[in-house]
Amino acid sequence: MKDIFVIKEDYVNSRFDRWFKRNIFKAPQSYIEKNLRKGNIKVNNKKVKSSHKLQKDDKVIIYNLKYSQSKNFVKDKKYIPTKKDLAYSNKMIVENNENFVILNKPAGIPVQKGTKSNKNIIDMLKPTKEFENLYPYVVHRIDKETTGALIVAKNRKYAQLFTSLFRIRKIHKTYLCISLGEMKSRKGTLTDLLYYYEGKKKITTKAITNYRVIDSNYNYSLLELNPITGRKHQLRKQLLIHGSPVLGDIKYNLSNKLSKKKNSLMLHAYKIYFSINEKKYNFTINPPSNFTDTLREKSLKIS
Numbered sequence: 001m002k003d004i005f006v007i008k009e010d011y012v013n014s015r016f017d018r019w020f021k022r023n024i025f026k027a028p029q030s031y032i033e034k035n036l037r038k039g040n041i042k043v044n045n046k047k048v049k050s051s052h053k054l055q056k057d058d059k060v061i062i063y064n065l066k067y068s069q070s071k072n073f074v075k076d077k078k079y080i081p082t083k084k085d086l087a088y089s090n091k092m093i094v095e096n097n098e099n100f101v102i103l104n105k106p107a108g109i110p111v112q113k114g115t116k117s118n119k120n121i122i123d124m125l126k127p128t129k130e131f132e133n134l135y136p137y138v139v140h141r142i143d144k145e146t147t148g149a150l151i152v153a154k155n156r157k158y159a160q161l162f163t164s165l166f167r168i169r170k171i172h173k174t175y176l177c178i179s180l181g182e183m184k185s186r187k188g189t190l191t192d193l194l195y196y197y198e199g200k201k202k203i204t205t206k207a208i209t210n211y212r213v214i215d216s217n218y219n220y221s222l223l224e225l226n227p228i229t230g231r232k233h234q235l236r237k238q239l240l241i242h243g244s245p246v247l248g249d250i251k252y253n254l255s256n257k258l259s260k261k262k263n264s265l266m267l268h269a270y271k272i273y274f275s276i277n278e279k280k281y282n283f284t285i286n287p288p289s290n291f292t293d294t295l296r297e298k299s300l301k302i303s
Helices: 016-023 029-038 083-092 121-125 156-167 234-241 289-297
Strands: 002-006 041-043 059-063 093-096 100-105 147-153 172-180 187-198 201-216 220-227 267-276 279-284
Touching: 016 029, 016 059, 029 041, 083 093, 083 100, 083 121, 093 279, 100 121, 121 147, 147 156, 156 267, 172 234, 172 289, 187 234, 201 234, 220 234
Parallel strands: 147 267
Antiparallel strands: 002 059, 041 059, 093 100, 100 147, 172 220, 172 267, 187 201, 201 220, 267 279
16 A cells, blocks of 8 residues: 655755655654655655655655554644634734735744643644635744744745745844843843753854843843844843843743742844845834833833
């Protein structure tokens, strides 16, 4: 028995293993590698590696594999949006065109499903009329508790385009942040080495962020942040390093007292702008009410 799948345009230049996990089942990498080596899975009747880049109309042939019964099958608990979630999804959309949407992401919902959260932005979008017969592609992420501007592509072509624009730093983002204490200068550039671990291996990356102090009062500051690089938790880590962590951040803070979460994370993706084929896109999303309420409470002003 064999199953044949024809590659659609959306998956041109996609790695084979990524296509397989999205379209067949979320198999362990070792399962895919083994069956490619054995010839149980072929592309155009040829053996390929998991990193093989697919092209339009390629034929993926799968021989005698029972996906749902495989001992390696990883079964995901599927998140099904409620009617309330779907109604909220429509409210999130700021811009909608044939190639992408711009969302006003709320706090408390991750962009993608994770080990600790089943509910997520991408699965909320799938059943909406804006994504009918389409798939929402993640092109960048903002933290679960961060609010504001988020791009989601509607096709692989634009997903790859946005990924390229982010890589060459042609997509510009501005964040608003309420932080503890005061920065040493009213404006400047933060340049730091951040690190994370892959297993036991320590990986070091360079993070660069331009900042401007909009208002401050010794105890708190309202900052405008323009990240030049795009590292995980970059803004939160850098502000901690420089002694002015984000208000409401229970992960990157200066004192254990902050673990008693009195505030939501006061970090908001305020503006995003970019150009595609000489057309300029510029979006501004005002911060949510709890952010503006906190500004008043801390006697800070945006302008």
